[in-house]
Every structure is written in C-alpha cells, then in structure tokens.
Amino acid sequence: MIKLTSGKDFWNSESIDQKSINSFRMSDGPNGLRFQALDSDHLGINDSLPNTSFPTASAVASSWNLDLVNQIGAAIGQGANARDVDVVLGPGVNIKRNPLCGRNFEYFSEDPYLSGMLGSALVTGIQSVGIGACVKHFALNSQENERLVSNSVVDAQALHELYLEAFRIVIEESQPESIMCSYNLINGIYASENSYLLTNVLRIQWSFDGAVITDWGALNNKIKSIQAGTDLEMPSSAHMFDTQALTALEEQRLKRADLERAANKVDAIAQRKRPKFVGNLDELLTANAKLAQTVAEASAVLLKNAEDILPIQTDEKILLVGEMAAETRFQGAGSSHINATHHTSILEGMKQQFQQAFSYEQGYQLDGQVAEELVSQAVAQAKLVKKVVVVMGLPEADESEG
Template identity: 40%
Template sequence: MKYIEIIKNMTLEEKASLMSGKDFWQTQDIERLGINSIFLADGPHGIRKQAEAADHLGLNASVPATCFPTAATVANSWNLELGKKIGEYLGEEAVAQKVNVLLGPGINMKRDPLCGRNFEYFSEDPYHAGKMAAAYIRGIQSHGISACVKHFAANNQEERRMSIDTIVDERTLREIYLTAFEIAIKEGKTKTVMSAYNMLNGEYTNENMHIMRDILRNEWNYEGVVVTDWGGSNDRVAGLLAGNELEMPTTAGETNKEIIAAIKSGKIKEEVLDECVDRLLDLIFTTEDVYKNGYKQEFNVEEHHQVAQEVAEESIVLLKNEGNILPLKKGVTVATIGEFAQQARYQGAGSSIVNPTKLDNTLQCLKDSGLVNIGFEPGFERYGKRSQGKISRACALAKKAEVVLLYIGLDEATEAEGLDRQNMKIPENQLDLLNALYEVNQNIVVVLSCGAAVEMPWITKVKGLVHGYLSGQAGAQAILRVLTGAVNPSGKLSETYPIRYEDTPAYHQFPGKEVSVEYREGVYIGYRYYDTAKVNVLFPFGFGLSYTTFEYSNLQVSKDAVTFSITNTGDVAGMEVAQLYVGCKSDDIFRPSKELKGFAKVLIGAGETKTVSIPFDDKTFRYFNVKTNQWEIEEAQYNLMIGASSADIKLEDTLFVEGTGAPLPYDKAKLPSYYSASKANTIDQNEFEQLLGRKVPVSKWDRSKPLGYNDTISQCQYAKGTFARFTFYSIKFAYWFLKKIGKRTTANIIMMSIYNMPFRGVARMTGGVINMPMLDGILMMVNGHFFKGLRHVLKERSKMLKGVKAQNITQAQAMKEQKNG
C-alpha cells in the first residue's frame, strides 16, 4: 500500500468515514491528517457542477460550461485524436471549476435502440466504444484529474435500472459488454470506474465478486477507485468486500456504522477496509496535486466554443443526397421550417445536461451562410401536439423557396435518463408536416436532431438528409457549414439504423419489465446480428456519405497488419473512415459473420492516394471460451475485410491463424439458433438456458410476498396496505395529468425519481433525512400495518435526531478542546 503510514494513524471510524460521501458531490475530508474533500461532477460532454442545491437529474442549473456534442455524436467521427482533444478541453474546464473526478465517459453498449440513455453512449460495437473512451480518458487525465468510466456493467435499459437483473451468458458478457471497459481501463488508464445500478446474474454490480474482483482487479489489474452510481449501493459491506471504495452520495454516516460493525464482528477484516482507503487516498492526493500551487480558474470561452464546432462538423453524418442536392450553392433561396431551427435540440436530458456558455442559433447563423433565407415557420409543436395552422403557414412559406430546410427530430422529454423510449418513430405531428410540405415543394433537406436510431418510412419524401445527432452548443453553425459545403461531411454511423423496430435483435427481450431482462440474442447485437442473419437495414453500421468519392485498392496482408490504398477520386478534399472487419471461416464455434477489429480516419486531397495500415492487436482473433474460462484463438482461416461500412466491403483477403488448441466450448446440436443466427431474435428459453448453462430466474414479481428494500414504488400497486396502493395510483394520475397538460419533463421526473425507485433508494438518496430503520417503518405501512409503521418511523426519526444532536455537541467540544490546546 502507498499510504500505509497515514492509514496507521487513522481511527477505524475515520477510515470508514472515507467510504461514503460528505454530501451530494464531495468525498469526506479528515483535516487533522491533511486529507481534503474532492469534488465529483457529471461531465460526459460538458461540466455540470451545480451552483445551487445538488441533484442527479439535471433539475438545478449548473455553472456555465462548454456543451460539446454528446458521445453518440462524437462516435460518428471515428477520430481518436478528436476524442482525445475533447477530453483535453473537458479536463481544462474541470480544473477551472475545481473538479477532481469527471463522471464520464459512458460506454455501455447500444443493445437496443430504445434505451433512453443511448445519446450518452458511443456505439453498438465494444471495440469502437472502447477506443473512443480511451482517447477521451487520456485527454481528461492529461490535466491531472480523473475520468470516471461508467456504468460497469451491462446497464442497457433505463426502466427499473436500479433493480433489474441482467441475465447474460459469460461469453456474451466478456465479448460484448466488458470489452469496451477493458480497453478503456487498460489503454486509457482511467483512475475511476462507476459501478452500475443494475444486478448482473443475480448480484448487484458493485457487490458482484466476479466482475469486480475476478475480472476488474485480478484479470485487468485495475488499481483505481470504484464509485457507486448515485444511490446505487445495496449492501454496503458486500460492496466493500467486492472492492467498492466510494459510496455516493452521503448517507450521513449510516453506512459507515455498518462497516465498523462488520469489522468489529469479524465479518470482514480491517485489511480489506485499509486497501480501499489506500486506493481512495491515492485518487484524492493525485487529483489534488493540480490545485496545490494555484490553478487557472478561467478558460477561453470562444476557443472552446470553436472546438465544439469543429467536433460537431466532423461528427455530422450525411445519410442521403439525391441528385446531389447538397451542398447548397450560394444564393439559393431556402425556407427554414421546424421548431428545432429556432430552439435547437443539442443535448440530452438528465444528469448530463450542461448549462452552455453560449448557444448558436440556426436563424442567426443563416444570415452569414451565403443562403437566402426567405423566412421561418415552426411547422410543429415541440412536444407532439397537432396544429394544422402551423402546417398551413409552413407550406405557404415552402412554396416560395427553392429548397426547404426542415429541422425535425426527437424532443428532450423523449430521450432522457431514467426512461426508455416507447418506439423508434419521429412524432406524428412532424411527419404530418413533412407529408404536407412534400405536396408543395419536393426539394426537402431534412436536418435530423436526435441521439439514437429512428425509423424513417418517410425517407423517400426527402432529397437530402443530414443527421446532426445532438451536436452541442455550436451545432447549428456546424450543420450549416456542412449544408453549404464549407465542410465536407465525414461522419459515419456508430450504430445500425434498422428499417423497423421489430427487426432488432432484442425486440422480444427489451426492456425487462419486472425482475429480470434476458439477453437471449447473445453476441448478436447491432450489425453482428443484421449482417449474420442477413436482415435488411436502412443504414448499416459505419455508413456515411461524402461530397467526394473514394476508391480502395492494393490490399496487402501480413501476420501483423493489413495495408491498402485509398484514392480520392472526386474534386474536393475529404476524410474517409476505413474499417477492418474480421470473420472466422470455421463453423465449429458460432460467431458473427464479421466484427470490427480496427479503423482509421484519413484526410485525402482531391486526386490524392494515401496508404493506410491497420495493425492487429490482442483482440483481432480472440473469442472467450466458456470451458477454459479464458480468451482463446480458434485455429482457422479468417476473412479480412476492408469496408466503407459493415455492408460495403471494398477489399477482402484471407489469413490462416494458428490457434491455442482449446476444446470446443459448445455442443452445436443444442444451440441451433445461435449457429444459424437467423433466429437470434426469437430464441426460446430452453435454448437460452443451454447457452447460459443454468436455469433462468423467474422474471415476474412474486406478488404474494411483502414488499422489501429492493422492490420498487411501482410495485405498490400490489401492496397489502391501502396507503401504498393509494400512493401508487396518485403517482400514476400525476404522471398522466402532467403529460396531458403538456408538462412532459415534469411527468418524466416522476417516473425517473419516484416510480422506478427501489425503497432502499429512499434512504440512499436523501442524504440521511430518511435512514434504513425509518425505511423499515415505511415498509410496514406499505405492507398493511399503517399505524405500527407510522409509530416506528416517528420513533426512529426521534432517535436519529437525538443522535445527530449528541454528535454535534461532541464535535463542538472536540473543536473547543483542540482550539484551547
């Protein structure tokens, strides 16, 4: 241990106190030993350090900071250097706000397009997500502070996220859901990891010895700190045993007492606590070094805004360009239509929400674009209400223009932390507008703003489609520069766009509604499923158009790399993302037909040819063998494919690779759907259990049992207590009523912060206002013993207040003695 001398001088109570927060965002300090509090702040795409009362839902405004494009947006750049640059600028702003730990990036897989937090995540591919995350981390930590990779692991739905049990087989867990974390930790060297809310195969993630000890600590040799997601601690002692150093936010000392009692009783050894304290001290001292001799408390707002624009420009994806309608020539008359042109949709909602330093506006930026904007009409109501008047006025304007610029997408209340989307559709009132515009002017260019995949049955009615994703505070200007050709678009999709939601691999298993969610599709997520099962998609993974054209040639394969040439055959410079996919030709072990194993983004001048080399690494040919319980290489011929997307393979060759001689992990006859892949989205329970190697748990609530700590408020509908059922229906009514009157954001907060909250969260998230003994009383009330429970609550609250008063007196006396001494 690094800080053994300091730890020797600490009391047991002091050591335990470091294991949970001082308040909502800070760790505990111990002044006599020179141990300062450090500050943790949300910040996947901009710093969210709240100036007023703290919360985890983005309700209260934060100190102004640059709102960079979200991770889902930047992932489309496929540019690792750009990711590192964003990290550097995020790190600089974090230091300016005296933040020690920046809570990001988020690298959970996009298992399903409807996950409400997909806008915060990079990709449906673990290799791609891991590489981008490692770049961000290197940039952030170059300033001496810590990044915090989240959410570890298999957190792929928002509904019931604090209690859902993710059931996934070991190979899928390793290859799909842990690989991005492995890359981020080994290559990015992150100092902090955030555990997820959910359970994983029957255990809460921050108590799960398999992922926390066997894999994270022992296999990956991670020596940093693990922090819970806010309110995500279930059993504090079990978490400590698993190596979870820091519980956030504060529990006002309640869980510290649990740790002390466990050590005194011999349940855990004090050495376990000492190891956790040592790792936390290392995080505190190393991230405080940057502030020792003063620090720059300001940053160049304009420079950072310009970087946000550059990032957005390189991340925008051109999806359709019929008849080369784009780029728009100078002097073209345009009708600007769509609510999002006036009030941009530029970031997600929830804990990642940033208070931007400035915000570009499309209508203002149009004045200097070279286009002639003849007017603006909103055309639709932002939150879905139909308005024929708005449509009529928009159509009247569209008739007068050469081109219609139509700004549509998803609103903030549809894509939000704590909620999953209900469907993949653009709101009907926006499609009504599009259909009406098509009747009066067919030169429509759609600018799409949303953080995840959507269905596009309407795409035949537009000639141009520019996808800005959620492009940050400078996105409006960036999009116009792409539309006018000042920037040649080079973004490529980091997720597949299916034709319809029913085609998706997890369609029948998303989300888990009650106890668990089963990942029956196994390794077949995203393009791994569509390409292997030969399911047609609208836009494949890695797809994106340019204003120039590229030609691939001269593929050469060695044992260490692939090398090839790309020629820009157009008349403007452009950037191309070349992608390396690998597929095993053996069918002894079921595998996706191709998997991304490398990529490179290159700038090529008009008529220029560049040589590109993509090296192999330890992940190029590996698979996880469940019999040997380790990574193996299957001896076989492998297809090496160079593509402009997963579906557009330009060059191909084979390479024989020697294997590790491991036994075959599966009985092919027992897993027919996995070997054929064509039915990977309709796998039955029996076959999934064959893959899993055990019976799956019952996925429904046992409604005969009394409700407990890990049951949710939503389960009060089955409670024995009239009080609890009344509370449930009151919450349901409030949600319905708020949506009805247009208060969708407020309605969503009810679902995020109350409806799906487990009862233990009431204690974990209230900073000691309600403790676990009081919660016992609340549960008595819920389970039909109203007055007994109420008496218990009042008794325990009185006891708690007396304890706080006594503690304050003791602390005051100690301070007085210290002062006099």
C-alpha cells in the same frame, strides 16, 4: 477507514484532518463539465455554472477521430481544473443495446471496439492535464426504465465479447483513476455487490488499480459492496451505514483487508496533487467553444445527397421547417446537461449565413401535439421553393437520464 468509504456530501468525498486526508471533488459529465456550485442534484434540474457543451458521445463517435476526442478530454480536464474539480464523471462507454434507452446520447456506439478506443482517448485527454476520469456505468446499463432494480441477464460470451469489451479497452489502454458501478443487477446481483465484475474481472483480469465509485444512489448493501470491490459510496448517506459496517468488522463478517483496500483507494485519489489553474477562464471557454464547433462539424453525417441537392447556395430561395430549428437540441437531458456558454440555434445560424434568402415555418410542436394548421402552412410554403430544410429530432422529455 469506514468514514472514508462514504461521501461527505453530494459531490465531495470525506476528509479526515487528523490523518491529513483531504476530500476530493467530483462533477459530471461526459460531454462537458456540469459544475453545481450551490444546490446539487443528479438529474440536471438545478442550474450549473456556465461551461462548454461539447457534442455528445453519440455525435462524437461519428467523427471516428481519436485526436479530436483526445482534445475534448483535455479541454474538459482544463475546465475541471479551473473549477477546482478533481474527478470528472465520464466518459460513458456502455453499449447501445436498444434505441429506446434514454441515455444513448451519452454513449458512443453499438460497437465495443469503437466505444473502447474513443473512451480511452477521452480518458487520456482528461488525465493528461492532471484531472482524474471516472469511466461509467459498469456494467450493462442498457436501459433507463426501472434502472434502479432492472436485472441484466447475459451469458458469459456476450458479457465479455460485447458488454465488457469497451471497458476492458479503456482500462488497459488509459488506466482511469476510477470507475463507476451501475444501478442495475447483473445476473441477479447488484453491480455494487458483484464480486465477479469488480474483483475477478476488473482488478484481477484487467489489473485495474483505481477506485470503484457507486453511481449516485447505487449502493444496496454497504458490507456486501465493500466485500465485492466497491470503494466509495456516493453521494453522502450521512454515514447511516457506518455502524453496520463497524459491527460487521468487529464480528469479522467484514474482513479488515477489504476495508483497508477501499479506504486506501479513496485515499489514493485524495492524495493526488492536482495542477493549479493559471489561465483565464473566459479565454478558455471561448477556445473550447471553437473546439466544440470543430468537433460538431467533424461529427456531422450525410446519409445521402440525392440529385445533388447539396451544397445549398446562400442565394437560393429555401424554406426551413421545424420548431427544433429554433429550439435546437444540442445535448441530452439529465446529469450531463450543460449550462452552455456559447450556443447558436439552426435558425440563428441560417439567418447569419443566408440573410433574408430563406423563410421559416414551425411545422410541428415539440410537445407532441399535432397542429394541422402548422403542417398546412409548411406544406403551402414548400410549394413556393425548390429546396426545403427540415429539422427533426427527439424532444428533451423523450431522451433523458431517468
């Protein structure tokens, strides 16, 4: 039982052959499947197999479309099925508390009701095709700076009305197979050891019946975690804490009932019968790319159309400005980074639609260096046209997990 509560390697749970318990495979992420067949990491450094990169949660939330989010979930689930993945690590439903959080792109909204409803629709979609979902990061994962040791201090009213509400909605509406506890401390107690969150709230108040899995490296104390309600430590720590847990069990500092609960929750996921993928992967990826485009179009937000500038006609002479037009950011960085099968930059798309009726200027550098010459060239060209399209955003280094 103790062996079951620690991962076998970076992505897989343990198997116990003599008990006919198989391992199960997990993979990132919230806006598509980041499946690493070889070298594994949780910061998106090593390559993953090609897959569909759906619009991020921050974009999808702007669609307000539960049906589309449900379709995304089913598509991600089918992609996981094709790669023999049992559990998708997503969605992320943490509340956006600060615009400087490097992981805001992975979260839906500042509003707990919207986040909860969209998160529930994604979970329902993933699990509708027989694949498990793992909702994250429980809870109060509000910043990336010092994320392993930061302490989220919050009173009970704000905790329940704001920070936990999205999780409650997802749990009660869609019953995900698992939930991922966060790195940080909550009111001085690590999330993986927080019995109030993991037992009192999650299991007793909300009737959660799935497994609690740590974020990758979020375990602080094996014994306290099992006592509090954590079931599975990920990734593998080469079972370095198993002896401590066994000693605690023998000395009755670790209750057998708590260990049995953890082992049974892991075993329950391992015993689930997953569907066998019978389709064609290339055809699935092509269909999913079309769905991703539909979602992106539905998620676009027009803030203001002063003087009826839009729509731009394809025969108008316009100027396109911005290095991000050529190096378009369509996803965030870190563990959710997808090796996209289909991708068209804004510059490429403009060439397809406008042919030669527009000109392009870099305008700035993504590395943050101020280039006066680039600015001057863009200003000079802007004076020659009636309409200018400027593409701006945050570079990858400013918006990433970690």
